[in-house]
Amino acid sequence: MQGSSTLIAAQMAAELRASGVDVIDLSVGEPDFDTPQFIKQYAWEGLEKGLTKYTATAGLADFRNAIIEFYASQFGTDLKLNEVAASCGGKQALFNAACTILNPGDDVLIPKPYWVTFPEIVTFCRANSVFIETEDTEFVLNADQVAAAITPKTKLLILNSPSNPSGRVIPPDEMRRIVEACAARGVYVLTDECYLFFAYPPAKPFSLASLPPELRNFVCVAGSFSKTYAMTGWRAGYTIANPEWTAAMIKLQSHSATHPTSFVQYACAKALRNTDATLAAVTAMTAEYKRRRNWLIPALNEIDGFKCAIPEGAFYAFVDVRELLGERFASSADIADLLLKEAHIVVTDGEGFGADGFLRFSYATSMENLERAIDAMSSIFNVPA
Numbered sequence: 288m289q290g291s292s293t294l295i296a297a298q299m300a301a302e303l304r305a306s307g308v309d310v311i312d313l314s315v316g317e318p319d320f321d322t323p324q325f326i327k328q329y330a331w332e333g334l335e336k337g338l339t340k341y342t343a344t345a346g347l348a349d350f351r352n353a354i355i356e357f358y359a360s361q362f363g364t365d366l367k368l369n370e371v372a373a374s375c376g377g378k379q380a381l382f383n384a385a386c387t388i389l390n391p392g393d394d395v396l397i398p399k400p401y402w403v404t405f406p407e408i409v410t411f412c413r414a415n416s417v418f419i420e421t422e423d424t425e426f427v428l429n430a431d432q433v434a435a436a437i438t439p440k441t442k443l444l445i446l447n448s449p450s451n452p453s454g455r456v457i458p459p460d461e462m463r464r465i466v467e468a469c470a471a472r473g474v475y476v477l478t479d480e481c482y483l484f485f486a487y488p489p490a491k492p493f494s495l496a497s498l499p500p501e502l503r504n505f506v507c508v509a510g511s512f513s514k515t516y517a518m519t520g521w522r523a524g525y526t527i528a529n530p531e532w533t534a535a536m537i538k539l540q541s542h543s544a545t546h547p548t549s550f551v552q553y554a555c556a557k558a559l560r561n562t563d564a565t566l567a568a569v570t571a572m573t574a575e576y577k578r579r580r581n582w583l584i585p586a587l588n589e590i591d592g593f594k595c596a597i598p599e600g601a602f603y604a605f606v607d608v609r610e611l612l613g614e615r616f617a618s619s620a621d622i623a624d625l626l627l628k629e630a631h632i633v634v635t636d637g638e639g640f641g642a643d644g645f646l647r648f649s650y651a652t653s654m655e656n657l658e659r660a661i662d663a664m665s666s667i668f669n670v671p672a
Contacts, residue, residue: 300633318517329557333550346373353556362497377511387535393442400640430464449482452647454598459493481511486600609644630663
């Protein structure tokens with residue numbers, strides 16, 4: 288396995304900052320907002336109630352029921368308790384799902400560009416990553432591409448919409464067709480929905496948990512509180528899958544992390560049930576991300592050699608810098624290195640996402656930082672007329 292390139296970039300930024308360097312960190316996929324105060328208060332409430340002990344491996348029944356109620360209210364689902372399990376963040380949810388469905392030698396379909404962890408999970412399971420190129424469809428996967436890639440060895444497809452790193456959103460109808468193409472061939476689908484509510488209008492949040500049971504039987508939803516509720520350090524997530532798959536994930540987790548923190552589960556359950564306050568906080572964050580996006584993308588496209596499409600979700604700009612490759616730069620990693628050395632701007636090279644020639648810029652930071660970064664990059668790359 289390779290180390291996470293996004294976390295390596297974030298660590299680099301932290302080390303520079305600790306040494307006194309004024310760093311502009313555009314690498315980290317972490318909301319710059321604080322956790323809403325009412326959710327913090329719920330955690331204190333849980334502590335005061337004495338929720339400091341072990342819970343069931345699957346999580347508190349109240350936590351799981353709150354997820355069931357929330358999905359019913361937002362997506363019209365009819366989930367059962369034995370289809371929901373708690374996990375320590377979305378990343379463990381993904382690991383639990385992959386490790387319980389994959390055998391050595393299985394093929395796993397992963398659309399490019401992909402989040403850096405997807406192929407490493409596959410490697411961990413001794414399965415094979417089979418990548419689907421999506422540049423011809425502007426980084427939006429479709430059912431025809433999936434159907435064409437399936438072979439008798441294919442066991443799983445891993446999805447992420449809104450996408451990290453591209454910010455592209457697969458339309459709900461196409462998502463359903465993708466699952467139908469997989470289910471018809473006995474292929475399972477693991478969907479990472481950690482950016483679920485960061486879809487900018489007219490795009491709307493859509494969860495594969497809302498599919499009918501015959502399709503949902505082939506799906507595992509990996510959910511997370513980290514991005515949506517600005518709770519990255521709380522490490523709270525969950526899976527939604529058929530009862531057999533869920534039971535296997537609970538068994539696996541009983542020998543690893545056991546369960547997420549007890550009073551964090553309590554706080555998450557209370558937050559989900561306080562739907563008005565929770566969605567108001569999410570809506571406010573989404574509006575601010577949209578404001579930054581609307582300023583940043585045109586500004587990036589004004590830099591010589593930079594090309595960036597408008598993302599429909601998440602909080603990343605995925606910039607095509609292939610025009611700059613040649614004598615001065617052999618790869619996008621060289622450009623990222625130059626930005627670090629000359630401007631103290633930390634970005635993530637596209638190679639870790641399966642897209643050499645691209646850079647990922649996170650706009651989960653202040654407008655001041657974004658403006659400073661654009662000014663610095665313009666002075667480096669823009670040739671005077």
